[in-house]
Amino acid sequence: MLAGLLTTLAMLAWPVARSPAVRLNAIASSAASETQARGSPDPGSMSASAAGRGMAVAAPVGVALFLFLGGLMGACAGTVAAIGLFAAVRRREPAEVRRRRERMGADLPFAVDLIVASLRAGQPMSGAVETTAAAIAGPVGERLSWAGARMRLGAPPEEAWTALSDEPALAPLARTMIRAAQSGAPVADVLTRLADDARRTAQARASAAARRVGVHAVAPLGLCFLPAFVFLGIVPMVAGLAGQILLP
Template structure:
């Protein structure tokens, strides 16, 4: 009877968990995104075309973000429309902010270097906020094991001797 309740609940919990490989890839992309955006902005300010700037950033980053940027660069060099190309990258939450910013810049004609600089700053602030939140959560997570260790010791060394002393004085006049 218990198994009928536990198995579906465990299946739902395990199904909700994200794949550790996907989480690792998203963390790598989030860590490399500010550098790649700054590098693309520098290339654009130096006079490189967008596809060349993306290719240079892809070669410099050379990990999951580099692979995605290399694909975008090759599509743009082949003459693909920028909006669907960036929209394909927007499906992934890790590269969604970059893809949306580049797509908006392509639609509006805004200077792409300014957009990339803002994106890099925002990505750095998000990474900083995430690291501060993770550091604060460590203190909260450390309370439970400390409580499990110190509470029994406090009871055994602080409360039981007092109760035993009071019981001895009450029982033995």
């Protein structure tokens, strides 16, 4: 009796063998959760945050217009202004998403160069991707580490790279790797051209950002120099003309 009970308990406590696919999905889910916990932006939380910012800006403006104008005109003006401000603030890209996108675009050329160097040194694709992920910190390293771990555990390369195509900065790399995996063509030369294109794109974006800084600085600088121009240029001239006209 006791032996049968112990045998039953041992059978219940014995770990159930899982297939490689089930283990891979479990590891991928835990890796995705860990990446999310390290600070990857959540679309739901970003949408809620944008809505909260829009409401925080739009509500005081709408109430202020209603109190200032009063009546039906104030209610209409406040409602229209609040709706417009809410939509404008909600459509604006959050700063966290913008910084993440800019960093991924800046890190992509270096990551591709490291993948090419690792492949030419004789590493397999999963090893090259994981080596690059260890050297490149930030969001690019996190996503490459995830893809490399999946390939090392036996996932098809197309599946691993397809999961990276949701990032706009990594979509060209993902498409290139998917085509190479499906065709079996050597990928080092294609990745070299991709790195050159990504580097030129990053330089063009940096130049455009520098030009926008100059344009945006015109109005503040004008407001700073306008009082000095008025007091040093216009006021003495007006005072001199007034003295000549008023004095006999």
